[in-house]
Amino acid sequence: MAYDQKLIPLKPKALSPNGKGNEDNGASIMRRLPILLCIALSACNALPRDPADTSARIESTRYFTVGSVDPSARDAPETARLLRQIEQRTGARPLWTEGSGETLLGQLDAGTLDLAIGRFAKTSPWQAEVAFGPALSVSGKEGERIELKTAMRNGENRWIMTVERASRAISTEARAQ
Amino acid sequence: MSETSLPDELSEPLEKAIRLEYWNIFWTLTVIVVMGLVLGQSQTMKTAWIEDTLGLVPPVMFLIAAHLERSASRSHRFPFAFERVNGLGFFVAAVALTAVGALLLYNALVALASAEHATVGSIVILGQDIWLGWLMVAAQLYSVIPPFFIGRKELPLAEELNDKLLHTDALMNKANWLTGAAGLAGVIGLGLGWWWADALAAAIISVDVINDGFKALRSSTAELVDGFPRALSSAALSDDAEQVRQKLLAEFPGAAIRLRETGRLIRAEVHDTHAPQSCRHPRHYWPGHKERAWRLAQVSFIPPVKARDEGA
Numbered sequence: 001m002a003y004d005q006k007l008i009p010l011k012p013k014a015l016s017p018n019g020k021g022n023e024d025n026g027a028s029i030m031r032r033l034p035i036l037l038c039i040a041l042s043a044c045n046a047l048p049r050d051p052a053d054t055s056a057r058i059e060s061t062r063y064f065t066v067g068s069v070d071p072s073a074r075d076a077p078e079t080a081r082l083l084r085q086i087e088q089r090t091g092a093r094p095l096w097t098e099g100s101g102e103t104l105l106g107q108l109d110a111g112t113l114d115l116a117i118g119r120f121a122k123t124s125p126w127q128a129e130v131a132f133g134p135a136l137s138v139s140g141k142e143g144e145r146i147e148l149k150t151a152m153r154n155g156e157n158r159w160i161m162t163v164e165r166a167s168r169a170i171s172t173e174a175r176a177q
Numbered sequence: 178m179s180e181t182s183l184p185d186e187l188s189e190p191l192e193k194a195i196r197l198e199y200w201n202i203f204w205t206l207t208v209i210v211v212m213g214l215v216l217g218q219s220q221t222m223k224t225a226w227i228e229d230t231l232g233l234v235p236p237v238m239f240l241i242a243a244h245l246e247r248s249a250s251r252s253h254r255f256p257f258a259f260e261r262v263n264g265l266g267f268f269v270a271a272v273a274l275t276a277v278g279a280l281l282l283y284n285a286l287v288a289l290a291s292a293e294h295a296t297v298g299s300i301v302i303l304g305q306d307i308w309l310g311w312l313m314v315a316a317q318l319y320s321v322i323p324p325f326f327i328g329r330k331e332l333p334l335a336e337e338l339n340d341k342l343l344h345t346d347a348l349m350n351k352a353n354w355l356t357g358a359a360g361l362a363g364v365i366g367l368g369l370g371w372w373w374a375d376a377l378a379a380a381i382i383s384v385d386v387i388n389d390g391f392k393a394l395r396s397s398t399a400e401l402v403d404g405f406p407r408a409l410s411s412a413a414l415s416d417d418a419e420q421v422r423q424k425l426l427a428e429f430p431g432a433a434i435r436l437r438e439t440g441r442l443i444r445a446e447v448h449d450t451h452a453p454q455s456c457r458h459p460r461h462y463w464p465g466h467k468e469r470a471w472r473l474a475q476v477s478f479i480p481p482v483k484a485r486d487e488g489a
Contacts, residue, residue: 155294
């Protein structure tokens with residue numbers, strides 16, 4: 001993590017008597033450009049952060065809680081692949097939690113569950129309450145399509161991004177969205 | 178005065194302003210598209226996007242008013258042509274700004290009160306997963322550039338034309354960097370994990386929208402109810418009009434002078450006084466620079482009326 005990167009101050013140089021001050025400043029900036037780019041890139045990596053520190057907690061405790069909204073979702077091959085992928089990226093193992101669909105999504109909203117997996121309609125009524133990841137697989141006819149996808153707590157943007165990346169890594173369906 | 182309500186000397190600057198407003202609409206549309214592509218769930222982005230969309234109202238109203246002022250002649254149905262249509266456009270723009278600003282402020286306060294956490298995920302660009310927040314930052318930066326330059330070009334034209342609609346648009350455009358800065362702070366704050374930064378930035382932007390709208394509403398309402406002419410940039414009384422009043426008072430001591438504004442033009446009524454013997458053009462009474470004398474379009478004299486005549 002590069003959260004504590006310190007900015008290197010760029011002090012303006014006084015104009016030299018031979019009038020080359022601006023050139024010197026330009027050259028100085030050019031010399032420091034790689035450092036500035038590194039800082040900018042590390043800043044890119046540092047954001048986003050989670051308001052409730054979900055990613056940091058998962059990293060330190062080395063586990064994340066996951067619940068299956070319906071039984072078939074837990075047994076789906078995409079689920080196993082996704083959890084392995086998240087495990088590789090975070091170094092944390094999944095810890096399954098039992099519960100019914102509504103209870104699990106409520107736990108997500110309350111911050112007591114990290115990840116829910118289930119089959120949802122494309123326009124789920126839970127859309128405003130939780131953050132859905134990209135669909136891992138799709139079944140059903142056009143207009144009644146059901147998507148196997150993950151749900152996370154709203155606003156935990158770094159954790160959401162980690163799950164989105166993992167989803168795209170294991171599913172062509174997710175990559176296409 | 179021409180057959181239309183537009184003074185002849187304003188044809189050229191109005192032509193320039195019309196061209197500028199077409200460019201304004203074009204660049205505003207590009208900002209709306211760019212911002213719309215990366216909106217996400219961010220309240221800041223939605224508010225800034227709506228503000229940008231609202232930014233179309235003043236130039237569109239200006240173009241409609243300018244078209245009517247330039248091409249619509251006086252007729253039996255419209256004997257004064259359409260010189261007040263600019264004021265009407267100004268009022269419509271002011272109502273739209275104030276109403277939408279109030280709605281946006283309400284949404285931001287509700288988001289703050291209910292501690293809504295905005296989700297901003299990632300997208301894939303050229304095979305790279307990128308946080309959508311960075312694209313929002315880029316869009317916010319872009320949204321500041323066109324209005325900054327257009328606003329600077331609009332200001333002198335608004336003063337030359339004494340056009341309040343154009344002037345409001347110019348000030349809104351010039352002040353857009355504030356919206357951009359608040360928007361940037363909101364998105365970066367969201368990235369830093371400060372869930373409240375997004376709604377707070379949205380609230381600040383909406384207060385700015387309400388402020389713009391309220392100032393315009395005060396000024397435009399004053400014109401519609403025949404108030405004393407107002408200054409171009411505020412709801413204060415116009416210095417030009419005050420000088421006209423002083424000059425008329427000096428020429429006709431004891432008379433009651435009533436001034437009002439119809440669009441960019443001032444109309445004066447001199448009560449309890451007979452018209453002078455010699456025929457004078459209204460511009461004769463303009464106290465300032467002659468090139469601005471077109472502002473005074475009418476000076477009417479209402480002779481003293483005896484109490485018996487009044488009752489008749």
